[in-house]
Amino acid sequence: MKTWVEKYRPRTLKEVAGNPRAIAALLSWVKEWKTGMPKKRALLLYGPPGSGKTSAAYALARDLNYDYIELNASDWRTRDVINRIVGSASRFGTLDPEREKKVIILDEVDGIHGRAEYGGLAALKKLITQSRHPIILIANDPWKLPPEFRGLTQMVEFKRINQRTVLRVLKEICRREGIAAEEKVLKIIAANSNGDLRSAINDLQALAEGRRKLTLADAELLTMRDVEIKIFDTLVRILKTESIERAREAVRESGEEPDTILKWLAENLPLEYRDPEDLARAYNYLSRADVFQGRILRRQDWGLLSYMIDLMSAGVALAKKRKYPGYTRYQYPRIFAMYAQTRGERQSLDALAEKLQGKKDAHVKIHASKRVIKEQLIPMLTLVMKHNPEMAALAASELELELKDIKLLTGDEKLAERIYRQAEEITKERMRRLAKGDRTKQVSLWEF
Ligand SMILES: Nc1ncnc2c1ncn2[C@@H]1O[C@H](COP(=O)(O)OP(=O)(O)OP(=O)(O)O)[C@@H](O)[C@H]1O
Ligand SMILES: [Mg+2]
Known part of the structure; x- marks a missing residue:
């Protein structure tokens, strides 16, 4: 194609x-x-x-x-x-x-x-x-x-192409592809493109290919998918080039977290690199990028970031023996669908992370970024919830989790209710001891 x-x-x-x-x-x-x-x-x-x-x-x-x-x-x-x-x-x-x-x-x-x-x-x-x-x-x-x-x-x-001109080109492509597109959608794509006609056309293809109509409803989707579409363009730029500079630029200019790009690459590499040797080399670079990322996070050594970026951009770009021609439909539609389903869930996780940080008038306070909480603490909590009900109850009590938080973590109503009831007991017990003047602290999970 x-x-x-x-x-x-x-x-x-x-x-x-x-x-x-x-x-x-x-x-x-x-x-x-x-x-x-x-x-x-x-x-x-x-x-x-x-x-x-x-x-x-x-x-x-x-x-x-x-x-x-x-x-x-x-x-x-x-x-x-x-x-x-x-x-x-x-x-x-x-x-x-x-x-x-x-x-x-x-x-x-x-x-x-x-x-x-x-x-x-x-x-x-x-x-x-x-x-x-x-x-x-x-x-x-x-x-x-x-x-x-x-x-x-x-x-x-050559200057950036102005929005009116981008819009005109997009309209013409729609006409030739037989797609009835509402002007608003095309305007949003044009505005997003920042004068880059290639990315505008890529965006249009990503959204409109195989359709007869492109409506305002898609436009809403589009603003929601804005980030993903930018990533689509970044993937194209990394995977389709053989130039070190270009690949680096793709990451630098993407405005996305390197980690996010890394995940998208990991997901989509097999769709682009059809030669297994290319694929193996590319994954090798990605995994090394991931190792650097681990070091960066652990040591907070941001000087290593450029190594991570080089491995995942230039490394991956040069992992192929030759360019793969044609259009690759990267797997974002599937992921979008998933994102859309779990959008509510993602928002709740955000809320939970903030709560754990002690925002939103909750008492608990964990000194970590929202991202670390979401990527490290919450997955750990989920494991604890599923496999160790006693510790789960202790944690739920200490972190002042509500029933809905526990449900979110376990994904299991019955289990969540059990943990919640037990957590309430633990909290009451602690209150009783406090009322009696017992100030000995219970061992905190979060103070190691
Ligand atoms: N001025 C333009 N008129 C029509 N189509 C354009 C124009 N600019 C870009 N395009 C579209 O975007 C694609 C990429 O454009 P092109 O390769 O000419 O950009 P470029 O300026 O060389 O970008 P780069 O600096 O990334 O190499 C073209 O194949 C075409 O589809
Ligand atoms: Mg060029």
Whole structure:
């Protein structure tokens, strides 16, 4: 199955949405090539993800009716390739230029920077000054590149696509997919995309694929699913790239907790990596990321966070021998359904965690973050509740749990009632002792 971002990639410059000034610059550069050699043989397209840089480069080659050579600049093999092209470029005079019409497209040029072993930039500079082929360089952040290098290029800025334009593209895709979408839904997707058309289209596909209609009810779902949709995009970015930088960025820019992303990766890896060896390598990286996470939490050593992130992003991205093409339907619909069912439950757990922290006018106070309480204490309590009724009653008394809290923890009404009754007895007994002036404390579970 094709991704909609592939399916609807603009094929000509005219089809590239937004960024009229950039497109005009590209068109006039094309004109220069048609009549001779432009002042700058290389364009440097730069700007945020999903704004159409790569698409524009290919569209340009197409509009020129040129072939193209595509290189990923952050690929270590690139230097050799560049040198070969430089070689052929200098031999170029002997060939018939008409038959050698090629655009050289180098994506992720900012990834070259900083690799000492590389010499890639030097090769590239040579290429730019000698090439008889149009060269298009692409970067998210051109300011990482040395100024003298930038000076060799004509820089063209791509800006975030404005919401109106995103909306227009989404509408057009819906029309072509035969989906009747309420405008409100599309507006929400557009607003969420923050000018990243790729993520907007991914979101749309995630929500609308296989449907005839997209309604306001889905829009409500959408705001609720906002977080999950962002994660969907993060997964796409990690799993579909072979670039270390890209994968890292995906985590850095996602705004989600690394732990959340890690869980989603663990869930979805098998859907993407169909080669068992790739899968095994990827899980190996994930498990190492998890080990780091454990250390981070135990020692509160946040300096280790970048290792965790590298393992789960770059590690997982590079675990595959090659990219898996096409669209993977990550397992979020199933998880959404689960989330939706347990939404009430999740809220109750939140409330319980807060109560244990001593908020909401309860007395108990556990000095831990809500997250630690939810992820560590509550699961432990659940185990205790299920397997050791006596200790459970003691804990329930001490933590001033109500019947509904115990039900939530045990998931078993009868058991909860038993524990609750026993906890009440323990509490009464303690009160009686207190009334008699007995100040000896009962051994507290929570003071070890
Ligand atoms: N300006 C645009 N017009 C039409 N479609 C676009 C545009 N920008 C992005 N898209 C859609 O998003 C997809 C990804 O866009 P593209 O690869 O061109 O972005 P990019 O700017 O190169 O992003 P990145 O910096 O992440 O490489 C395209 O295949 C297309 O479906
Ligand atoms: Mg690109």
